[in-house]
Amino acid sequence: MLDLTGPFGIHHLPYGVFTYGGVAPRVGVRVGDAVLDLGGAEAAGLIDAGGAFGQPTLNAHLAQGRAAWTAARDRITTLLRDESATLDGLVYPLTDVTLLLPFAVGDYVDFYSSEHHAANVGALFRPGSPPLLPNWKHLPIGYHGRAGTVVVSGTDVVRPCGQRKAPTADVPTYGPTGRLDIEAEVGFVVGAGTALGDRVGVADFADHVFGVVLVNDWSARDIQAWEYQPLGPFLGKSFATSVSAWVTPLAALEAAWVPAPAQDPAVLPYLSGGGHRGLDLALEVEWNGTVVSRPPFAPMYWTPAQQLAHLTVNGASVRPGDLYASGTVSGPERDQTGSFLELTWGGAEPVTVGDAKRTFLEDGDTVTVRATAPGRDGAVLALGEVTATVLPSR
CATH class of the missing domain: 2.30.30.230 (Fumarylacetoacetase, N-terminal domain)
Structure with missing residues (x-):
């Protein structure tokens, strides 16, 4: 039955x-x-x-x-x-x-759309300076990731190696990351594509996006910190991005749309309109069986429709199976953060996982991201979870 x-x-x-x-x-x-x-x-x-x-x-x-x-x-x-x-x-x-893996990923774009996450990272990486850079509230910040390393939930993740430089060191060294992290995100799967040179307006979002998956954008923070100046994420991100095995169609989320946060200053016209809606998704991050965080998606500053509009505003085309993700989902409280970088405040404030104090991921650790959403007629939907276990470096 x-x-x-x-x-x-x-x-x-x-x-x-x-x-x-x-x-x-x-x-x-x-x-x-x-x-x-x-x-x-x-x-x-x-x-x-x-x-x-x-x-x-x-x-x-x-x-x-x-x-x-x-x-x-x-x-x-x-x-x-x-x-x-x-x-x-x-x-x-x-x-x-x-x-x-439910769809063949053509292109992968990762955004940076949580004001709380961006402010936390700014405070950690640029102490004494404004936490948000001047452009952050004018456009959805994003970068192009590596589509070939998007993997389905349940796929083990090998600890990556790369260059990293300790703050007190004069030169970088090579080896396994010592600051392996997660980023709990929400991904959007493109259906109907566009021609090169065309743009997708915010009001046309549902004509081009088929559905939603949960995403864990694994991050090697020490590799990332050394390489990202001045161009941005590269090897610290490209080794693996995990997605749900199940794609929730947008049609199932009709009852989950809520007003998005007010945006100040006013955005440019191509980013306005379309009802300015966010999704009422409640995420949960589990680390070795312990729930350590419950990030809310509804307060995300930039909406999924604005992200797609910005992605295509220069005429970049999208194709069926393209994936773009929200960026780390974090709320205003420490136990609402979507990365362990924030949860442990850069490793300075360990959290209890099981019977141990922890900062970043160790070999053998398993992380699972889940989410629920309101459905029609009072139903509660559970999005397909995304889970993986960390394996030692090779």
Whole structure:
């Protein structure tokens, strides 16, 4: 019996890609603790998605656009509610399937959109100076990451090596990072693409973004601190970015939109309009089984729609499967921060994890990021978690 009422019930229906018993990877939706095989359902004539659900990634469906996304979701919902529908051989226990990266990532952009996070990092790295740089409230700051190292939840992360320079040292040294960190973020998966030279306005966000994933943008803080001057993140970030195995469609989050924080000074016209909405997502960061932080997403200063508008304002195109992330999600309190850099105030104030005092990640540590959101008719949705364990350097 499928659970249609829980956090992965009929109001949610997140999409993923899975294999089972040696069958080729195909698209499915999560229903409770089971997976409905959409590729098999399409082959059986129960759903028509133009063959997109039999593909090894979501990209073909992403490219079909908003009308096709709506039609497919409506048909899946109808099928699940139809007590006479035969789903024999199309439903698998979640514990029996292997989940894969749900979409092929073409480009990856990471933003820096939490005022609380930016202020914390500014205070840590530039003591005695204003915590926010002059441009921060005028445009969504971001950088282009490495799409090829975006991995699905459950993939182990190898401790990276690189150059790092201690504050008291005259020259850098090479070796494993000693300040491995996380960044709890929310990612947005692009569906319908654009042509080179075109722009996406804030009001057109839902026509181009298919859904949402949780993100852990792993960060080597000592490597990052040495290399980021003057250009920004590079090897301190590019070794791994973990994402959920399940993509929550925007259609499932209609009840989660809330007014975004007021922006002062006023933004330029291309960043205004569209209702200025944020998402009411409640994140949770678990470190070796201990919940150490609960970052709120609703107070993020720059909205997902503004991020996409800024990403494309220079005419840069987007493609199905492109991913952009919010940047670290942090609230005003220490136990609402989305990085251990902030949680431990640069390592100066250890936190209790289990029965030990900790600052940055050690080999063998496991970090899990979860989130919930309000759904329709009072339902609570649980976004697909993102988890990984740290392995020793090679």
